[in-house]
Amino acid sequence: MSDNSTSETSRRSFLKVGGTAMGLAALGGTANMGVASASGATRPTAGAGGPSPTPFGRPTDSIPNPGARITAVRGSRASDWLPQTRSEVVARHGAIATSQPIAAQAGLRILQNGGNAVDAAVATAAVLGLVEPESAGLGGDMFAIYYSAKDRKLFGLNASGWSPKAWNLDYFHARGFNEKTGMPERGVNSITVPGGMDGMHRLLERFGTLDFDVLLEPAATLAEQGFGIPEQVHADWEESVDVLKTDADSVRVFLVDGKAPPLYSIFRNPDLAHAYRVLQKKGRDAFYTGEIADAIVAKIKKLNGAMTLADLAEFRAEWVDPISINYHGYDVYEMPPNTQGFGALEMLNILQQTGPVLGLDLAKLGPRSPEFWHLLVEAKKLAFDDLYTYNGDPRFTSVPLGRLLSTAHAIALCKKINPRRATPPRVKAPNTAATVYLAVADRWGNMVSFIYSLFEFFGSGITVPGYGFPLQNRGSQFSLDPTSPNVVAPHKRPFQTLIPAFVMQNGHPVMAFGNVGGSEQAQAQATEIINMVDLGMNPQAAADAARFNHDQNTDILQLEPELFKLVGRQLSAMGHHVRESTGDPMGGFQAVLFDRKIHGGRSEQAQTQTQTQTQTQTQTQSQAQATERAASEGTSLAPVNGVYRVASDHRKDGSAVGW
Template identity: 45%
Template sequence: MKQLYFFLLPLLLMGMTSLLKAQDRTSGKSFATRSEVLAVNGMVATNHPLATQIGLDILKKGGSAVDAAIAANAFLGLADPAMNGIGGDLFAVVWDAKTNKLYGLNASGRSPKGVTLAYFKEKGYARVPAMGPLSVTVPGCVDGWVELNKKFGKIPLDQILAPTIAYAKAGVPITQEVADLMIEPQLLSRIGLKDAGKFSNFKKQYMKNGAFPVKGDLYKNPELARTLEMISKKGRDGYYIGEVAQKIAAHIKQEGGFLSTDDLASHKSEWVDPVSTNYRGYDVWELPPNGQGISVLQILNILEGYDLAKVGFGSKEHIHYFTEAKKLAYEDLATYYGDPAFNAIPLPKLLSKEYAAGRRKLINDKQAGIYEPGLAIAGHTIYLTVADKDGNMVSLIQSNAAPFGSLEVPEGLGFVLHNRGSFYELTENHINAFAPGKRPFHTIIPAFITREGKPFMSFGLMGGDMQPQGHVQMVMNIIDFGMNLQEAGDAPRIYHEGTFARFGHVNDVGTLYLESGFPYETIRDLMLLGHKVSYAYGLFGGYQAIMRKAGVYYGASESRKDGQAAGY
């Protein structure tokens, strides 16, 4: 009897503990759905298990972290075509172990040079259409792959693209998440199913027999396989010069757009210096505009003035201060973030601690606020991260902008063109006003954290204007609240919208969406502060991350998606 007592006692104590605090079975932590993945030789974290396995195979064959990232990205363009592909843009941050340095790549494309703002005015457009040929800018993804491989690669592009080419010919089974996205009402309404002649190439490519594939269907794309084979043989020229470029330009012209073979041939990516702020001893890195990454740094600078560890995760103070800091930073984002080739962007001022301190003073501890810019002057994406045995790490994000982008599919190429051009403004003198050869405002942002000059964490969180909000929450979860890498991603998230002043100032506190998991007492207290609290599904993004500690890689993947982190 005594032996039975000692056997049952730990189980009884575990049961009592679970009544006090819901815990994960394996880690004992409160939000983790699973343990972190640990490995020494390499780590890959993507939103699709087969993409992760392809990345690992490339690492084991001697490829670099960058090579594996390109291979995984290429596969995702096949298996998750609404989200990304070679018709879209790309951004990356790379930690190079040889030089002990971070490198940034802006592989976003520019607007057609043969059209001006006056054209849109003459046609009576209030906004660039969200679908169709006018929304298409030069796709930068393939040039980004070539630049990354040239600078940091160890194996040639044909070996990197071979797994996706094989899958495109043989077929890949459609996952639940991919199938669910394809039948979302918003996407179906965009396509215009009642108009048989509209986007006919799109329907022929992705809707065999008039319907999207469902979970478990074997999806083949021999046209994409052929396009990737051309890129494998000719590199950049296999996309931007020759048959592919000619078919893209001819299709856009036929549909009434302006993207030309010259626009494609003259495109080039840009190597840029990532920018950072120090947050409680950690350097958090983002890419400079034309993306929204520096809003992450602005929010962190404001939040640094609060003792978040003391107030605790899920407290009214945590959520209130985060939301107010986000609103302040997004006012600046809408006003000052654009293509630096066309605008003088006051980065030093926006990122200064003094400026953050001044903005912080506008936050009322007892009331949700409405703000304006501080100076006198929605989206579908994949994110992945890879690390290799040599200590190199890459943070990469790639996107079609909206699901299936512009819905424009050039004949016989196997991919859809993005619609990032719909992000231009048609207002003269706006920071993001349309102009020939100009890069549009971008939402997709990769991130990185270093500590004392060494790599600490490569991470990202896709999802339109949720991305900066998600980046900040991951930083808070790990640095302020002491969560592990997986727990940080599994913890309930906050998403605020409704005050983003990109289309003009909004005199409202916006809507604060909270995932399930926050206590009702906190929600009630936030309402008393004047926040409009609501719930939502699918707005909270997708997270992948790799951390490096004492020579060991820790991997984590999004529990809300089909993703996987794996190492060897």
């Protein structure tokens, strides 16, 4: 869903009459997925008297997406919350959750072979850049929150790239763009410096034990050998064909006979394999000062863009302190501006005051109540009013976080909520979507919350020739309003939707989590915290529960099918502009939760001391020593003093893995 087309909906967002079959949502029983005829009877499937034209769900030329034809109803679990899609993965040595199983497995092998959480995160991210190319890759940005078991502390890394030095208001005015038109959405003048590769380098340099030569190998090999196209990626790819057709290199790399690669077909990207091989040998400098930098700038210059070699060479990712609020005894951490992280925290702060201020308890109302959802949506609007009023690059503007995240401010905003009537948002801003997220934990207790993205599907639509990756369009998030804190300027970082999140309690790590989906991220993260803290859901149940998406620009409220059936009519009566939606605009939640345990008669303090000593020893070993140790010891090293519980969203292709 693009920034400049918020009045339109994704082709998969709103359900059409007689169109997309309704999936199981979270709040009721199973949804009726049959297709009813005018008489009320369910139509028989094609080929009812014989074999299906798509046995085993195999696509054909005439039926490229067999899943859209299914009319069966969904089964349920045998116990607990029956609509939950799967059990959590429970593991002790390490865990990964992300949107592509092959990527998660690549990271898991790194953990099993002696690497730590940072090592595994980079390996996983590199594979994601190959197998989910519409969402992330070398041409994008990244952010991470890292919990160091050795330091017992969180570290934040902002690896969002800055604008070319030539970019200012005059640059865009001369090209026909102004405050009314906004920034160009795609193309060469939407491209900012890709920060992700430097971010991965900085993360490994400070906390990793392995280097790019080992960690990029799974992705490089897979790019050469090819991978199968899964369902959600295929749908996203199909949606992106028109964007890719604007650039000859994108057509050559990412389209097959002018179309998206067929569902379940094998896709190879030898150019991206070459990029990974170069990085394996020459490291991050190849990207910012070497041959890949030369290729990026040559492509941009060919399209009359402004980025120079100096713009790339001078860029550095930045270590920052995560920001937080306490929600019912849990410290929820987000990244500071230029991200939308404080929007999620403000939303939680406001909702924490609904009891004292409005006399309405979220837990008592519960998720079957229209008032519950009304409060969440109204809190979101107020938080996003502040988000779009104040957010900007803190190197250029002062964001008053102390006031915005204060209890007094939350009380004042909560008082603005009418418990019975919807209020339009004060500040309009576009909805956006795309991104990949991953959470990783290792046997020493280190945990990583990691997110990176091209912004919209395939970013700018422009691919770097010879290296097989598209460049992001994050620059489209700048403002051309000279009074905005997010106004474009030289070497400035634009408004960022990317927000990895983390939960702590009493100084101990609880959970690394995140949700992709542009502006959905902040509102979904707040909802998921409420699901787990207020409503008592486990992380997988929180992933599976129905969500909402509110568009700050159009004031349209999208609800997944079962939630729409449950509360849509009542919310409409309260003044909300409600639409029934698929899960497409709801993003994708991934989480690794750590449950500390005391076991074997040893105190937690003694266990923690042992874990810290083991971590210190491992961190000081060279890459060769780590590999040799892993080969000789296998899984003999002690696991973490507890269990990891891992969840992955059914709305994506992914999975939770652990060992």
